[in-house]
Amino acid sequence: MTVQIALRHRFGDFGLDLAFDAPPGVTVLFGPSGSGKTTVVNAVAGLLRPDQGRIVADGRVLLDTAARRFVPPHCRRIGYIFQEGRLFPHLNVRQNLLYGRWFAPRAARRESVSQVVDMLGIGPLLSRRPGALSGGEKQRVAIGRALLSGPDMILADEPLAALDEARKAEILPYFERLRDAVSVPILYVSHAPAEVARLATTVVALKAGRVAAVGSAAQVLGDAMALGTPVATSVLRARVAAHHADGLSELICDAGRLWVPCVVDVPGALINLRIAAQDVILSREAPQGLSALNILSGVIADLSPYDGVSVLVTLELGDARLTARVTRRSSVAMELAPGQRCHAIIKTLTVAPQDRGTKYVPGDGS
Amino acid sequence: MTVQIALRHRFGDFGLDLAFDAPPGVTVLFGPSGSGKTTVVNAVAGLLRPDQGRIVADGRVLLDTAARRFVPPHCRRIGYIFQEGRLFPHLNVRQNLLYGRWFAPRAARRESVSQVVDMLGIGPLLSRRPGALSGGEKQRVAIGRALLSGPDMILADEPLAALDEARKAEILPYFERLRDAVSVPILYVSHAPAEVARLATTVVALKAGRVAAVGSAAQVLGDAMALGTPVATSVLRARVAAHHADGLSELICDAGRLWVPCVVDVPGALINLRIAAQDVILSREAPQGLSALNILSGVIADLSPYDGVSVLVTLELGDARLTARVTRRSSVAMELAPGQRCHAIIKTLTVAPQDRGTKYVPGDGS
Amino acid sequence: MPSDWMTWLGPAEWQAVRLSVRVSLWATLASLPLGILTAYALARWNFWGKQLLNGFVHLPLILPPVVTGYLLLLTFGRRGVVGQALDQWFGIVLSFRWTGAALAAAIMAFPLMVRAIRLAIEAVDPKLEAAASTLGASRLWVFATITLPLILPGVIAGAILAFAKAMGEFGATITFVSNIPGQTQTVPSAIYALLQVPGGEGAASRLVIVAVALAMAALLLSEFVARRVARRVAGS
Amino acid sequence: MPSDWMTWLGPAEWQAVRLSVRVSLWATLASLPLGILTAYALARWNFWGKQLLNGFVHLPLILPPVVTGYLLLLTFGRRGVVGQALDQWFGIVLSFRWTGAALAAAIMAFPLMVRAIRLAIEAVDPKLEAAASTLGASRLWVFATITLPLILPGVIAGAILAFAKAMGEFGATITFVSNIPGQTQTVPSAIYALLQVPGGEGAASRLVIVAVALAMAALLLSEFVARRVARRVAGS
Amino acid sequence: GTGLPAVGDEITVFAAASLADALAQVAATWTAETGHAVVLSHAGSSVLARQIQQGAPADIFISASTGWMDAVAASGDLRPGARRDVLGNTLVLIAHGADEVPVSIDENLDLQAMLGDERLAMAMVESVPAGIYGKAALSWLGLWDSVAPKVAQADNVRAALAFVARNEAPLGIVYATDAAIEADVTIIGIFPAESHAPITYPAAITAQSTSPVAGAFLDYLTEPPAREIWAGFGFRALY
């Protein structure tokens, strides 16, 4: 299911003017605070009627200001996880969780309540009221409420921001499963590059109400400047070759063989691997006897200053590109230059666990 | 200024029962969702009257249930950044920012409004009302409001959770400055290990309402199990030796010389370096020709399984300890064992920029 | 003791007390749905003539009760436009019946009820209602499951205000349905009658005490219920 | 036209209109601070006798107005306990003066005012008040800078309700301060007097129209102000 | 004042509401003759009586019932010797309609049958003077027990009259003065004077009055110009 979104809206000084397609899978809205992410999500949910706009989900016109068409929110069958929780204060946690279920057709009730409750760790809270919950607990209940409403599309506005790492690590695979197994399209707002790389089928980078970049996680996250964030990252696309007994999975990418901690996908699946530029070590000679299992060899395609201290070195590994960030001092000492062959050392565990993206639906637009 | 905190409080099933001292500097409350962090902060602010407790700040008894003493919140001179913003809806951003100033003695108005506004990037929002702000904008205004009230102590409950990386990177140094230059004691709730390592003078890890661990960032973050988070980290204490022209700073620690992107501290200062276990590569032989500048040599003190895939290897480097996380496969291939000498390779840029802790006040309790 | 207590008021006065309670209860309960609807419309909808409706609702508050009673007589009396229609089509007669007393009380209490409920509705965060709509609840369901429970303390406050007002209503009632013992003689009419004769203060004050006790009991009950509801919402 | 319009009511009736407006305005404004205080105490404090106070505030609503007026006469009349004291110590005479009419109107309107304001106070999130206190604001400052602005729509609603009620108040006023033209003859009393005489309905209905027009104007004004305040809070 | 030039003294008269328009005319002629202004305050007799007992600034009280005047006298709030009965009234049976057939009011009157299922409008029979007189008259005629369940009691005579005028009730018992003015009712019978206590309106000067002209006004109420006005409104002048 593809969602086509075109919006134009004005809030005082702030103007939103954008159009993009969200292909099946997870479309991450990425961008600095105040760039319009929540505004877009609200328009898709039907909570904001933009000045002008057209939103079509899988051929169904949800909004068309030109044709004066507007499908009210309760007919859109969405599960919206709000940036600020919005739990119903008069209902206890269980009633909050089940609220959307009353209205969902029986066929749409695919998630089991107990499974979602377990995943979110909110079992002991079921009979409490939202007023008696901690910030993170509220957010988890809000996630559960949206997931249990049996939605055709999920809108998640920074759902994990209030949660600790351990909890994030438990919930992220769930979104992956929704994306892959259940194939519910997801519009996901996030500031965290790790989440983006892991989940995103498509990334839409917003800046001041406009689309600054759109593409696969590989394309957008690699272009640090488009994001206005100081994180340079590469995304390699790899195919799962085999799972080994010691807990490692063997992946094949254009540049060669990679070992990562066990991924959940079946052999043959295509997955995304996010590798932060600062996690790559370069070596002129083939290194020996290191604990790092992943050593890829390639040719330096580009060398560009990144900040005062470091340079970005882009290696061509077959069709793929991998960016490394090294100090200027090393770059000089190693006499790095375009055209040179070079070895990239990537710690096996550096791509684990948050950054192993798992399979995404073939046929995406990127 | 040291704050002594001892609390006992019951909320239905949840019981808080803890005592710790927050020495001068930043005391980070760290722990999973629902572990009692906000409850502690509310008690210090005077918004919660615990069943039993005693809170003494710099000799001033703020609370003593045994002696029936309770200083009301408005006399405590605190700046509280709430987990959920709590902006005043009827006041515009400027009025919200200046609210605490009305009540602050003239001498306490040390922060300049324009400086805080600039740092938070909220200049264009000054005449708006909170209802017309995005989630991150609200949070930034909330931070500004607390800072501008000229407090004697800051309570910050996940102040940066809603912000993007770029914005976090701008605001964190400000908290450091408050800690170091202005020396306002700060009680800081955070889930993010990077923030913790960078800011913390002392870390108090909470678990189910009790103190699971307390100590310096080095001690607490190194002990992954105490935190119940899957992040194993070492913190090395190092002294700034020199700043070099290529933007690198030279640090001396027990284990040898380290190069990191320029730190702000003057030569001679002691700083914390947080190094994630998964960012350390081990090598039996001394590695050659790598882009990584930091190679420390030590003896394996301990080797323990971490999860199905990896083991934690603890190296003794003089008096310091550094933990590396390597795959079981590598550990077997390299025949790692306690007592063996080993080289640790740390990328220069891995400890930058978020994880370079800067100087902390001498004489802290750790 | 019980017989003492029973004979403290005469049978005619007990009858008035019973009737007052019945009239006030009916006046309150029967007008509550319309009160909620009106309050909701005034709080949340924009429509032509909204201020007209608002003004109309407030009329009984502004007019001297006698005038309201007289207008009721003109409209709902047996020869009145509405009164005739009600009689012919539904066989409902209001004039000189306790039902008419209830109508008068309901109309006099209506502005108080609507104001209270409206204030409560305006205090509900529309973001919660929006959240419910994204979860699939239609407008009506949102109202029934989110708005209504959240305004419950306001509704209770409004209802009790209306009940208290109905218990004290006199001018419009007596002008519309007169004072027929057992039919339309409510406590205030009885008190009024007693106060008209020299030396009637003693009997009147006994009735006053009973009326006050009843209304206070209702008030305390409503406070109690409203507080429980509010505590539930705040999260114990 | 203007003279037409002026002579549509006689001078005695104009006098009643002026007096009613003055009485209602004073009744509303003078009781507002006490109304806010009472509402705040009932909404936020816990003290012994709270339910007693609550009941007492509601009394004028429950009692037939004649009874309230009679009690006022007994208390604040020239021979009443309080009335005598006020006269001796402060030279304030309420009985049979417009000030007495204002007192009667204020007391009759008080429960409506308090209920409306109280509901508004209960809707203010105590977390905002707590936030203000951490910023150094004492209880009083929190009230003045946070609570009061947030309840302003409720205060306006309460005040206008009180004003409307004061404009329509009759029973207690005529019983307490009688019906003296130029002194205590408010519009409702004048209407009553007119309705007592055969053929007085014409003049009475003209007065009704003026009273309604005035109260409606106040109502519209208050709606407008309350909406502007509410919009400010929601964020334009 | 009421807009008239305040050349002389001003007196305040508390008077039963049913006297309102007649008394207004009497006061106006007196003012024209003497230059003294009159302030009239109309309410129910009971209300006025209590107010005078509480020190109301009235110079003269005109009550619709002797009972309330007695009560005020008993509490010492009247100037001794300054009381007289000024007016009398007649009690009549009225029916809705412009020209209904008169009936003779005696013990054979089948009031119950005339009412059928409908109501007889009266003022409150235990408390409001017109109602008290009416009940006494019906009792004297032996009709009370049969019609009692059908009586709709209004809080004053005017409201009872309105019920009949609106045809809410087909019949009613009111004063002749009220019935005379209402076009939609017909007087179909007059109750015999002996069937009830005499209907009198006593007037008196209050104890606290200091007005030098109160006595003059009290006298004026029974003088020819006033008597003419009273008669015009249907009252019986008593002196």
Ligand SMILES: Nc1ncnc2c1ncn2[C@@H]1O[C@H](COP(=O)(O)OP(=O)(O)OP(=O)(O)O)[C@@H](O)[C@H]1O
């Ligand atoms: N008013 C209350 N009534 C009952 N339980 C409460 C109340 N407030 C908090 N709790 C419970 O107390 C525990 C601690 O809450 P607290 O808000 O301190 O957690 P926290 O550490 O701040 O979590 P988070 O990171 O999710 O904000 C939670 O389990 C919460 O459910």
Ligand SMILES: Nc1ncnc2c1ncn2[C@@H]1O[C@H](COP(=O)(O)OP(=O)(O)OP(=O)(O)O)[C@@H](O)[C@H]1O
């Ligand atoms: N009701 C409103 N009136 C005026 N301006 C508004 C309104 N709502 C949002 N804005 C402005 O629109 C811009 C986009 O807001 P939006 O909430 O979409 O940002 P966002 O990308 O979600 O930011 P964040 O990450 O901080 O939540 C912001 O500058 C905000 O100030």
Ligand code: MOO
């Ligand atoms: O004027 Mo009266 O006191 O209603 O009979």
Ligand SMILES: [Mg+2]
């Ligand atoms: Mg947002």
Ligand SMILES: [Mg+2]
């Ligand atoms: Mg918290």
